[in-house]
Amino acid sequence: MELLECSLSIDDLDAFVADLGEIGERHGVTVQAFDARYVADRAHLERAVELADRAVARGENVARDRAVEILLYAAGRRQIDRALEMGVDEGENRAVILVDGGGSTGNEGGRDGGDAExxxxxxxxxxxxxxxxxxxxxxxxxxxxETLCSYFEITDAERGATDASLSALVRERVALLEVEK
Structure with a gap:
């Protein structure tokens, strides 16, 4: 998994999403863009990819598209419309774009059996x-x-009751999605 941390200026969200899909198809990888405010850290996205791939392997996925399944896990939600809040939108965005050549891209090992990396x-x-x-x-x-605590419903009391980092609490929410299915 690789990440592109960037600033975006999106005029047409549908065209931008189409561009991401085209790049993903061209290179045999999964591409998903996130509003960086909703991402705790790299480990958050790594865990989401791991759990999404496990759901797909077990036939328990909600979404047909691997990128959307990763988004659902990253958001800790089963409803696609609620998970989309975590995505980028038209206008200025502080973003992180995930690129992953493993899992169920439909082309394991990358394009034409090549090197995923x-x-x-x-x-x-x-x-x-x-x-x-x-x-x-x-x-x-x-x-x-503030955004992470609000979005993932992590209370001050919860944070005060543990010495776990905010990232660990977010990853716990991601993992709980597996239990709540």
């Missing part, structure tokens, strides 16, 4: 060249704690 790298290069990408640079360095 090379396919991820090539996809990242194409993503960075999109017109909507204004700049690349860290967007996950500092978590938006």
């Amino acid at each position: 090379a396919d991820e790298t090539a996809a990242l290069e194409d993503l960075a060249d999109l017109e909507a990408v204004v700049a690349t640079g860290p967007t996950l360095a500092e978590a938006d704690e």
Whole structure:
């Protein structure tokens, strides 16, 4: 899994999503864009990918599309419309775009049985060249704690009762989705 941390300026969300899908298909990878305010850290997305792939392997997935299944797990929600809040929107966005060549892309091992890592790298290069990408640079360095706590319904009392990090609590919410099915 690779991440492109970036600033986006999206004029047409449907066209942007189509561009992501086309790049994913061209390189045999899964591509999903997130509003960085809703992502705790890299481990959050790694856990979402792991659980989404496990759900697909077991035939327990909700979404037909792997990228949407990853979004559901990252959001800790089974309803696609609620999970979409975590995605990017038209206008200015501080974003992170996930690129993953493993799992159920329909082309394991990448394009034409190639190297998944090379396919991820090539996809990242194409993503960075999109017109909507204004700049690349860290967007996950500092978590938006207020947004994360609100979105994942993590209370002050819960945070006070544990020495677990906010990232660990978010990953717990992601894992709980598996239990709540």
